[in-house]
Amino acid sequence: MNQYFATVARGLETIAVQELEQLGASQVEPGFCGVSFSGDLALLYRVNLWARLPFRILMKLHEFPCQDAEDLYQGVRSIDWSSYLTTDMTLAVSATGKTKQLNHTHFTALQVKNAIVDQQQDQFSDRSNVELQSPDLQINVHLDQDRCTVSLDSSGESLHRRGYRPAVGAAPLKESLAAALIQLSEWQPEQFFYDPLCGSGTLPLEASLKALNVAPGLFRERFGFETWLDADLTLLEDLIQAAETSQLEQLPAPIWGSDRSADVIDQAMVNATQCGVSNHVYFTTLDLSDVTAPSDSGVLFCNPPYGERLGRDSDLGAFYKRLGDVLKQEFKGWTAFVLSGNKELAQSIGLRSSQRFAVYNGALPCQLMKYELY
Structure with missing residues (x-):
């Protein structure tokens, strides 16, 4: 069972819980601007396909104490990134939240990227390139109360952009x-x-x-998960x-x-x-x-x-x-x-x-x- 987090607009956490439970999620708990839940790979795909309320579905990889840039670097580097990323895959890092010493999301994202590619260079003498538009692996780090959570973004582009709406008027609703x-x-x-x-x-x-x-x-x-190393495209097609x-x-x-x-x-x-x-x-x-x-x-x-x-x-x-x-x-x-x-x-x-x-x-x-x- 994997740990997931669905990000939603503020105030919608309670009804997002209902939606996720209806889709078969377990251990569903509302948080701030999101809902944590557990499930297998099939649930991850089903939620991305069917959920109407979330922006993104994140799969949690690791959580560790983090106060400063060195804590962040070492914590991210402690993850075996070869399980998720080969050197010919592209990556991007997004960061949210802050600590007292890590209060600039661009710096946080850069530090995470450095930890990952430094590990690759040491192991393979090669590294992944950064691709901001549609990377093979989108990594999300969230800082809160001196802790860092590292996740993979399974959705890719925000789920609220359904893809059916090329034409919008002024001030459209998401x-x-x-x-x-x-x-x-x-x-x-x-x-x-x-x-x-x-x-x-x-x-x-x-x-x-x-x-x-x-x-x-x-x-x-x-979806973002389609280029993951463990992607099951037959399951998705089913x-x-x-x-x-x-x-x-x-x-x-x-x-x-x-x-x-x-x-x-x-x-x-x-x-x-x-x-x-x-x-x-x-x-x-x-x-x-x-x-x-x-x-x-x-x-x-x-x-x-x-x-x-x-x-x-x-x-x-x-x-x-x-x-x-x-x-x-x-x-x-x-x-x-x-x-x-x-x-x-x-x-x-x-x-x-x-x-x-x-x-x-x-x-x-x-x-x-x-x-x-x-």
């Missing part, structure tokens, strides 16, 4: 955050889903992938084939998105085509003032501008009031979820929320507000 909001809402695929401010379509698309049981990792070109055969052929209930901008609706449709759901999700150009409920009940989602993004100088207060009016007048019988990073603007909606979830959109603290519309 795919992983959209998936997290949907999970927090407890929306079920049997319920109508509608986003009247959908932009380039991230929320409806993530809802469609969930409802059709599509693994988000299917759109990626590669998991991919199983994922493809488990997809549903049609949505249990409609999923719609609309936006006043024809250009961003065009982007949403391109993205829908890229992830194979263009025949399932419905996008249309529609101003918020013209929005009406497409059915008697359902779940409405939206991520309106909140000053930190679009239209800083426009009258956002009036826009939020209009949103509240549309919800009150047109969506009786629905449940609405609104993500906002601006409390004053949120008050302009003029509705009392029944529940609030604290989340982070990047570094910005936000709230997902739930409204029961009667």
Whole structure:
């Protein structure tokens, strides 16, 4: 059994625990901006393929006391890197965290790289080259409370970049955050889903992938673990084939998105085509003032501008009031979820929320507000 750590956005640790347990992880424990868990190689591949919330899945190699550069160098050098790296493989090192004496991540990463290639030079009179874009082995070191954890990054490019989204509007939601909001809402695929401010379509698309049981990792070109020395590409292919055969052929209930901008609706449709759901999700150009409920009940989602993004100088207060009016007048019988990073603007909606979830959109603290519309 290997030890793994899934990095997630701050505030999503608890629901990430649920997701990992559903995927078969054991010894699952929430931490800060991540979740530790145990499992075999098949679980590592399955989590990379299926998990909707994490950014990266790290496999822990070693942990040791570390206060200064010498501790770091010797601790990293004590690992037998020939088990993970040959001299003709490329490598990259990323560093997070700090100690009192190691407080510059670039220096930390450089020291780790030096320890690895010095070991290679001593053993083989040759060394790996550094490749920052898509290395054969991505190494992660994390410093915290005078301890260093060395891990291998199994994901490669961040998992939130699904690979289906070549077209994005202004200030798009990360795919992983959209998936997290949907999970927090407890929306079920049997319920109508509608986003009247959908932009380039991230929320409806993530809802469609969930409802059709599509693994988000299917759109990626590669995972980091595919170039590891112990990579089992037959196992990966079996998991991919199983994922493809488990997809549903049609949505249990409609999923719609609309936006006043024809250009961003065009982007949403391109993205829908890229992830194979263009025949399932419905996008249309529609101003918020013209929005009406497409059915008697359902779940409405939206991520309106909140000053930190679009239209800083426009009258956002009036826009939020209009949103509240549309919800009150047109969506009786629905449940609405609104993500906002601006409390004053949120008050302009003029509705009392029944529940609030604290989340982070990047570094910005936000709230997902739930409204029961009667």
